[in-house]
Amino acid sequence: MSRQTIRLSVDAVVFGYEDGKISVLLIKRKFQPFKNEWAIPGGFVKNTESLEASVERELQEETGIKINYLEQLYTFGNPSRDPRGRVVSVAYVGLVRPNMFKISAATDAKQVQWFNINDLPKLAFDHKEILATAVKRLQAKITYEPIGFELLDKKFPFSDLEKLYTTLLGRSIDRRNFRKKIISLNVLDELDEKVSKGSGRPANLFQFNKKRYFQLKKEGIIFEI
């Protein structure tokens, strides 16, 4: 049996949300193959680091971003997915809050950039497939796990949450019913703070209570939209 020459990489599809738009963080490759093409950030795993640590390191190196939520997506192992040879990649989905969104859009914009998921450039490797898988995962998962909150500021007005769901699910939602459903899940704390968006009545701020969520989850109560 010949020695394995498979190399292992990680890739991270990082989503951000702002102003009713879902974006993905992409980098422009500096080297061959696919030099100057857009790609999902990622790179080779080091011998001693965990896969998650590897993702975080690569994101730090390539984009400087700090992610707020990370989960493994899928492992892509098609033998011909990388022209350099056999590279198997463990893909992750990352979510960041809007403040990160702003920072990263400003710095070093030539090499790191947010792209609206409905307006993507051509992508290197099989990254189009990875990204499509990630979008599907995100869309599915917000309906049965409270990960939408990870894309919003810690304190957010209800309308932000609603807009996030309409955007991701691609359909309009009845405001009253949506609010009733979320409130009945009992995982939001209503704060004594209001925020104004320039015009209109100021909105009450809410905060996701992760502790209470895990408590309820343990008791078998499931989050479902």
Next chain:
Amino acid sequence: MSRQTIRLSVDAVVFGYEDGKISVLLIKRKFQPFKNEWAIPGGFVKNTESLEASVERELQEETGIKINYLEQLYTFGNPSRDPRGRVVSVAYVGLVRPNMFKISAATDAKQVQWFNINDLPKLAFDHKEILATAVKRLQAKITYEPIGFELLDKKFPFSDLEKLYTTLLGRSIDRRNFRKKIISLNVLDELDEKVSKGSGRPANLFQFNKKRYFQLKKEGIIFEI
């Protein structure tokens, strides 16, 4: 940057179902490390084969079993999960029909054996964790994808399906409501065949219509129990 010395393996948690019991296929290891301990079948990925092909090859080599359904589960990459060095393993879940169940229990029983998931031996590596993850996936997935049928004979009496669900979900189900729900999903064909289980009224046989299922799925109709 030092050359990567990560090796990549696949592992397969293969489930079978018979007589109200869910079992997992385990092998007794022939070599160190964990010699003579029970483990999930698996092995190193070859340079040119896909991950799925690798799983199928390993299962063939180690157990002779032919699986009926295969899906990727999760990739386990803890740096210390294998005492031989850095081995990252892509785990899969496989399902087999009862006839496979019988065959494999008979042949070479010293090295390959079915274990009831409620009565497992100590396992090598991090295979306990992998198996637990697989069980959770199976339990969750039968409620929103029609994979239960992959564990039954192609033609099956309704009671078999019902018992499978009660076993996997760990709770009793109202026979009438369950039947109504499944029938209303419109993915079963009722055959003009009956089967008797020794005593009692013979049962009509049903068959899962995969083609119709995919058609309905395309139309946006979702399978849900």
Next chain:
DNA sequence: ACAAAAGTGTTTTCTATACACCCATGG
């Protein structure tokens, strides 16, 4: 005729959906 498993409907309860007006603020 009886034991054992299969098959079948109706009622009640809960959940999801549809729907429109008033409120608080800034300009």
Next chain:
DNA sequence: CCATGGGTGTATAGAAAACACTTTTGT
């Protein structure tokens, strides 16, 4: 005072859950 977005309740329809007796076969 008007424009803008925030906040709220009720009625209807549909889905889920509870519930028990009859049918068919083997012994």
